[in-house]
Amino acid sequence: MTDYVLPPAAINSLEVVGSAKRFPVNRIFCVGRNYAAHAREMGMDPGRIPPFFFMKPALALVEANAQGVTIPYPPMTSNFHHEIELVLAISKGGMNIHAAQAWDHIYGYAVGLDMTRRDLQLDACSNRQPWEFGKAFSYSAPIGPLYPAEKTGKMTHAAISLDVNGQIRQSSNIDQLTWSVPEIIEHLTRYERLLPGDLIMTGTPEGVSAVVAGDVLTGMIDGLGTIKVTINK
Numbered sequence: 475m476t477d478y479v480l481p482p483a484a485i486n487s488l489e490v491v492g493s494a495k496r497f498p499v500n501r502i503f504c505v506g507r508n509y510a511a512h513a514r515e516m517g518m519d520p521g522r523i524p525p526f527f528f529m530k531p532a533l534a535l536v537e538a539n540a541q542g543v544t545i546p547y548p549p550m551t552s553n554f555h556h557e558i559e560l561v562l563a564i565s566k567g568g569m570n571i572h573a574a575q576a577w578d579h580i581y582g583y584a585v586g587l588d589m590t591r592r593d594l595q596l597d598a599c600s601n602r603q604p605w606e607f608g609k610a611f612s613y614s615a616p617i618g619p620l621y622p623a624e625k626t627g628k629m630t631h632a633a634i635s636l637d638v639n640g641q642i643r644q645s646s647n648i649d650q651l652t653w654s655v656p657e658i659i660e661h662l663t664r665y666e667r668l669l670p671g672d673l674i675m676t677g678t679p680e681g682v683s684a685v686v687a688g689d690v691l692t693g694m695i696d697g698l699g700t701i702k703v704t705i706n707k
């Protein structure tokens with residue numbers, strides 16, 4: 475037994491639907507601007523430029539569910555945005571994975587939110603600084619239970635939506651992804667070896683907007699259930 479000078483940090487994990495075992499979360503990769511309509515609303519060219527990636531720490535994970543969880547309104551922002559996203563969970567790692575084999579590396583899928591301090595992200599962009607603090611902060615990744623791929627099949631077409639206080643804000647289909655699920659894995663593994671336990675948030679469709687304390691967010695992907703997240707005062 476290794477003895478530590480401090481208690482080691484806890485392992486973050488997700489519930490697996492239909493199993494008593496949990497999925498241990500390693501890293502959280504995120505794809506930027508992966509729906510053309512969202513790229514346009516951000517004032518960017520929706521062209522098929524190669525996908526780009528950023529990360530959130532596993533600590534950002536909040537285990538969400540249909541019953542509802544609460545996250546705090548984060549400090550140092552006045553423009554806190556929701557981004558509803560399909561999340562991939564990786565069971566088999568690898569480098570230079572070809573799109574044709576990429577499906578074999580996926581353990582399952584979940585509904586997730588890439589919560590974003592939009593003001594900090596955009597300021598960082600215009601000042602040519604890293605956008606870390608706009609994206610990679612505590613409680614910024616609420617994610618629902620994992621649905622094993624052996625039950626869902628390959629996720630290529632499914633409605634994805636988010637409402638705030640019962641009003642629809644985002645509504646699209648994952649077949650609108652600029653870079654598909656296997657293409658994301660092919661591009662990412664040119665740069666970095668995927669490891670078992672890694673998650674990939676695949677990007678958000680159009681309709682991102684600000685939330686305030688007291689708002690209730692309900693995210694849904696067909697076949698992956700719903701998650702309900704309340705922003706704490």
Ligand code: MN
Pocket residue numbers: 504505506557559588675677678
């Ligand atoms: Mn995102």
